[in-house]
Amino acid sequence: MLMDDMGWGDLGVFGEPNRETVNLDQLAKEGMIFPSFYSANPLCSPSRAALLSGRLPIRNGFYTSNDHARNAYTPQEIMGGIPDYEILLPEILKEAGYRNKIIGKWHLGQQRQYHPLKHGFHEWFGSPNCHFGPYDNKVTPNIPVYKDAEMAGRFFQDFLIDTQSGESNLTQLYIQEALTFLEAQASSGAPFFLYWAVDATHEPLYASKPFLGRSRRGMYGDAVMELDYGVGKIINKLLELGVAENTLVFFSSDNGAATYAKTQGGSNGPFLCGKETTFEGGMREPTIAWWPSVIKPGQVSHQIGSLMDLYTTLLKLAGRQPPADRVVDGIDLTEVLLKNTEVERPLFYYRGNELMAVRLGDYKAHLWTWTNSLQEFNKGIDFCPGENIENVTTHAQVNNTMQPLLFHIGRDPGEKYVIRPNTMEYKQNIGLLMAAVQEHRKHLVPGIPQLNMCDRAVMNWSPPGCEKLGQCYQAPSTNPQKCSWPH
Amino acid sequence: MLMDDMGWGDLGVFGEPNRETVNLDQLAKEGMIFPSFYSANPLCSPSRAALLSGRLPIRNGFYTSNDHARNAYTPQEIMGGIPDYEILLPEILKEAGYRNKIIGKWHLGQQRQYHPLKHGFHEWFGSPNCHFGPYDNKVTPNIPVYKDAEMAGRFFQDFLIDTQSGESNLTQLYIQEALTFLEAQASSGAPFFLYWAVDATHEPLYASKPFLGRSRRGMYGDAVMELDYGVGKIINKLLELGVAENTLVFFSSDNGAATYAKTQGGSNGPFLCGKETTFEGGMREPTIAWWPSVIKPGQVSHQIGSLMDLYTTLLKLAGRQPPADRVVDGIDLTEVLLKNTEVERPLFYYRGNELMAVRLGDYKAHLWTWTNSLQEFNKGIDFCPGENIENVTTHAQVNNTMQPLLFHIGRDPGEKYVIRPNTMEYKQNIGLLMAAVQEHRKHLVPGIPQLNMCDRAVMNWSPPGCEKLGQCYQAPSTNPQKCSWPH
Numbered sequence: 001m002l003m004d005d006m007g008w009g010d011l012g013v014f015g016e017p018n019r020e021t022v023n024l025d026q027l028a029k030e031g032m033i034f035p036s037f038y039s040a041n042p043l044c045s046p047s048r049a050a051l052l053s054g055r056l057p058i059r060n061g062f063y064t065s066n067d068h069a070r071n072a073y074t075p076q077e078i079m080g081g082i083p084d085y086e087i088l089l090p091e092i093l094k095e096a097g098y099r100n101k102i103i104g105k106w107h108l109g110q111q112r113q114y115h116p117l118k119h120g121f122h123e124w125f126g127s128p129n130c131h132f133g134p135y136d137n138k139v140t141p142n143i144p145v146y147k148d149a150e151m152a153g154r155f156f157q158d159f160l161i162d163t164q165s166g167e168s169n170l171t172q173l174y175i176q177e178a179l180t181f182l183e184a185q186a187s188s189g190a191p192f193f194l195y196w197a198v199d200a201t202h203e204p205l206y207a208s209k210p211f212l213g214r215s216r217r218g219m220y221g222d223a224v225m226e227l228d229y230g231v232g233k234i235i236n237k238l239l240e241l242g243v244a245e246n247t248l249v250f251f252s253s254d255n256g257a258a259t260y261a262k263t264q265g266g267s268n269g270p271f272l273c274g275k276e277t278t279f280e281g282g283m284r285e286p287t288i289a290w291w292p293s294v295i296k297p298g299q300v301s302h303q304i305g306s307l308m309d310l311y312t313t314l315l316k317l318a319g320r321q322p323p324a325d326r327v328v329d330g331i332d333l334t335e336v337l338l339k340n341t342e343v344e345r346p347l348f349y350y351r352g353n354e355l356m357a358v359r360l361g362d363y364k365a366h367l368w369t370w371t372n373s374l375q376e377f378n379k380g381i382d383f384c385p386g387e388n389i390e391n392v393t394t395h396a397q398v399n400n401t402m403q404p405l406l407f408h409i410g411r412d413p414g415e416k417y418v419i420r421p422n423t424m425e426y427k428q429n430i431g432l433l434m435a436a437v438q439e440h441r442k443h444l445v446p447g448i449p450q451l452n453m454c455d456r457a458v459m460n461w462s463p464p465g466c467e468k469l470g471q472c473y474q475a476p477s478t479n480p481q482k483c484s485w486p487h
Numbered sequence: 488m489l490m491d492d493m494g495w496g497d498l499g500v501f502g503e504p505n506r507e508t509v510n511l512d513q514l515a516k517e518g519m520i521f522p523s524f525y526s527a528n529p530l531c532s533p534s535r536a537a538l539l540s541g542r543l544p545i546r547n548g549f550y551t552s553n554d555h556a557r558n559a560y561t562p563q564e565i566m567g568g569i570p571d572y573e574i575l576l577p578e579i580l581k582e583a584g585y586r587n588k589i590i591g592k593w594h595l596g597q598q599r600q601y602h603p604l605k606h607g608f609h610e611w612f613g614s615p616n617c618h619f620g621p622y623d624n625k626v627t628p629n630i631p632v633y634k635d636a637e638m639a640g641r642f643f644q645d646f647l648i649d650t651q652s653g654e655s656n657l658t659q660l661y662i663q664e665a666l667t668f669l670e671a672q673a674s675s676g677a678p679f680f681l682y683w684a685v686d687a688t689h690e691p692l693y694a695s696k697p698f699l700g701r702s703r704r705g706m707y708g709d710a711v712m713e714l715d716y717g718v719g720k721i722i723n724k725l726l727e728l729g730v731a732e733n734t735l736v737f738f739s740s741d742n743g744a745a746t747y748a749k750t751q752g753g754s755n756g757p758f759l760c761g762k763e764t765t766f767e768g769g770m771r772e773p774t775i776a777w778w779p780s781v782i783k784p785g786q787v788s789h790q791i792g793s794l795m796d797l798y799t800t801l802l803k804l805a806g807r808q809p810p811a812d813r814v815v816d817g818i819d820l821t822e823v824l825l826k827n828t829e830v831e832r833p834l835f836y837y838r839g840n841e842l843m844a845v846r847l848g849d850y851k852a853h854l855w856t857w858t859n860s861l862q863e864f865n866k867g868i869d870f871c872p873g874e875n876i877e878n879v880t881t882h883a884q885v886n887n888t889m890q891p892l893l894f895h896i897g898r899d900p901g902e903k904y905v906i907r908p909n910t911m912e913y914k915q916n917i918g919l920l921m922a923a924v925q926e927h928r929k930h931l932v933p934g935i936p937q938l939n940m941c942d943r944a945v946m947n948w949s950p951p952g953c954e955k956l957g958q959c960y961q962a963p964s965t966n967p968q969k970c971s972w973p974h
Contacts, residue, residue, distance in 0.1 A: 009502065009756075009757055012787070014502050015496060015501050015502015015503075015756050015757065016502075016757075017522040017523070017756075017757065017900050018522070018789075018897055019520075019522060019787045019789075029516070033506075035504040035505070035506060036504070215897075216789075216849055216897035216898070217897055217898045218895070218897070218898035220898065221897075221898065262903075262904050263895075263898045263899050263904050267757055267900075269496075269502050269504075269756065269757055270496055270502065270503075270504065270754055270756055270757065272873075300499070300506045302505075302506075302703075362703055385903055385904075386759075386874055386875065386876045386901060386903040387873055387874060387875075388873065388874075388875040389873045408705070408750075410505055410702075410703035410704055410705070410708075411703070411704045411705035411707065411708065411750045412750050413504050413754075414873060416749070416872055416873040417749050417750050417872075
């Protein structure tokens with residue numbers, strides 16, 4: 001269960017003061033929480049590509065080299081997507097006899113060759129892109145929603161989202177799709193992999209009518225409550241079907257809460273900044289593992305984890321190995337899940353093509369700092385609203401490589417108090433962190449950047465199946481150009 | 488159990504990422520948590536005086552009128568203290584047959600006439616003041632520690648605190664005192680009131696040797712872990728003695744975490760600023776109620792609560808009424824505890840003699856804003872480190888009374904996004920808040936300010952019992968003067 005732009009601080013169990021996530025809090029009580037679990041990137045597409053490939057975006061190509069340290073993703077006009085060279089989690093699970101379904105947002109490329117069914121999934125209900133605009137199909141097409149390999153309609157035209165009231169039935173559809181899939185799999189007896197990639201907490205926020213206005217947190221809270229309700233439905237279905245004890249449920253989010261969205265965004269709890277940044281608020285995720293009779297209830301794992309670890313861990317549980325011909329960044333967490341052990345591992349915080357920071361143990365070193373440009377900031381786009389830490393939340397890309405900014409994020413989770421370079425603590429720890437960086441770089445072969453080129457001609461003008469729905473539009477002539485990434 | 492400078496975000500159950508408060512988190516699972524529970528003041532002495540008198544500091548005299556909106560407390564040279572006119576909680580409980588003990592910090596005045604045994608407590612082990620300096624008994628006396636009405640020694644001289652390593656046995660002594668008291672009460676069968684007012688999380692931080700270095704959070708975390716251990720010991724003792732089902736355990740803190748102490752202070756989670764301020768970080772407290780077989784496990788109360796409510800609630804449970812001849816600000820929470828009902832009530836945020844803000848439902852209006860003076864700030868004293876919200880975290884005392892700053896702290900717990908006065912939401916809500924303020928002011932008769940005058944002669948030069956210990960020092964001649972309160 002991968003949430004969209006949900007922040008670490010959005011669950012009651014992680015300290016959200018309104019305590020509105022009763023099902024997730026219950027899941028946490030019955031399972032294991034991971035307060036130090038991270039996405040592989042502070043932005044959606046690279047994060048999701050990393051989850052499914054087990055590899056950092058710098059390796060799998062989900063980055064741009066057009067501009068230094070810029071976040072890039074997969075808007076409609078993007079030409080790239082997940083390369084065939086990458087062996088995705090569902091591809092290997094398929095070989096192992098699993099039935100794989102993705103419900104919700106794909107985000108690994110919107111051209112046909114990049115779609116889920118070309119990369120290991122048997123079924124799909126959802127969209128290749130975010131559910132935001134253009135809202136006007138005359139100028140550019142609205143995002144299509146797919147049922148497997150064919151278009152089932154488009155957002156706004158067929159799958160309604162009222163941008164005024166926020167009303168939409170999408171989460172209910174995503175819940176129902178999941179329940180139906182689980183029922184089919186339970187009766188077939190075959191193992192399954194369900195990737196529930198819902199997106200109600202991504203702008204524009206939405207919730208179905210019964211949930212609108214229910215939260216104390218406004219529409220963002222309404223969306224969270226409906227997703228929490230969905231989690232409860234799915235868990236109950238697993239129990240009802242008698243497959244819960246054979247099923248690992250893993251809940252997390254793709255990146256930090258979108259603090260720039262102000263009260264339309266979520267909460268990163270005590271952490272600094274949010275989505276798009278390599279501060280803790282950008283990449284620390286609300287994470288829960290649940291597996292009755294296998295994972296003991298009420299546990300806390302201090303393991304530094306990454307969404308990429310799901311790749312290696314799920315393969316291990318399916319009795320398979322990750323490919324041996326490439327570097328896989330995810331590590332195997334099965335011992336962590338089963339025995340609450342802890343493995344030391346460095347964590348790398350990338351932004352686009354730049355390694356911005358590294359964590360090892362409770363120390364984190366920022367090689368580069370950047371929030372966003374002063375120009376963007378002055379337009380009102382603020383990744384760190386209300387937060388201002390001198391020399392840390394910088395609006396210029398600052399290269400600290402020669403003397404990285406060191407923090408102890410155990411006693412200073414908000415990255416407020418830099419450890420001065422003239423202290424023993426700095427001298428004793430910076431070397432270990434930099435050695436991890438050096439080791440990492442030694443083996444690093446960047447993939448071909450997939451997010452460099454855009455072309456309006458590759459948009460979803462005429463997705464497969466559009467003719468049946470009378471929704472085929474004429475594409476303009478091709479005119480590829482470098483994508484521009486301001487963040 | 489009243490903590491000292493512990494913040495809302497310091498417990499695992501309230502989102503502290505290192506999750507080191509296993510006993511308190513268990514208490515929360517077995518009891519009821521209050522995410523919207525407040526102290527009556529953002530500073531120690533007024534907060535504690537309000538708890539025990541059930542009345543706001545502006546009524547009970549725990550404020551200064553020397554300077555507008557300044558925080559005042561009870562340092563050694565203070566002349567004032569809790570007036571005899573105030574009827575403290577233990578005074579009424581005593582009449583009801585309770586045996587009352589305070590362990591730890593009193594803070595309601597350090598001259599003899601203000602001591603706990605003069606105001607309803609039967610027993611005392613602890614000190615009238617904070618455990619900080621002067622550390623040098625030649626110039627000014629160290630703070631005495633009392634055993635009931637007589638001095639048992641002094642901090643640093645007899646009750647050691649190693650300010651270098653932070654090592655001290657004090658929390659262990661406070662735990663043992665509690666266990667011994669509980670054993671005695673259980674065997675006597677008489678009802679009891681134990682006020683466990685420990686202070687290890689107040690600077691200078693301390694912990695006993697087995698706890699030093701155990702936390703991932705540095706010495707602050709070590710102190711928290713030892714207090715959490717103490718909570719566990721006390722709970723187990725109640726269970727072991729068979730009195731748990733007759734005992735309400737209530738855990739909270741006296742004010743927000745001391746953010747100015749940087750990594751030596753605690754965490755206020757997602758809330759703005761900290762101790763000394765009337766932002767949420769200054770007064771929202773980590774609060775748990777536990778009472779097996781009476782309070783159902785795993786509950787969340789959204790009641791807006793105050794430490795002053797303990798006065799009214801505990802009297803109710805003891806079958807007594809609060810005094811009828813005065814305004815009591817605390818409300819009766821017994822229905823909330825027993826049935827998880829919710830009562831609407833306004834909450835008033837005072838700083839010294841000024842009503843700074845008011846909360847009603849999920850709306851909060853700031854009539855005044857102030858963090859601290861630019862002069863203090865420039866000396867490095869920062870109540871909102873890393874936080875800077877335009878027109879909100881002001882360094883001048885800004886009077887917004889004509890157009891209060893309105894926030895919805897359900898969707899904006901960090902008080903970052905002011906609701907603009909030209910919106911419907913503002914117009915529909917500000918009137919209700921201001922009506923509550925008007926109603927409050929109509930009945931307000933400020934008490935005689937107790938914290939205006941200081942005199943070095945009233946310091947603890949020769950506390951009762953000093954002669955037995957050879958620790959009587961010569962007081963200087965009396966020279967009363969106005970206390971100076973920079974914050």
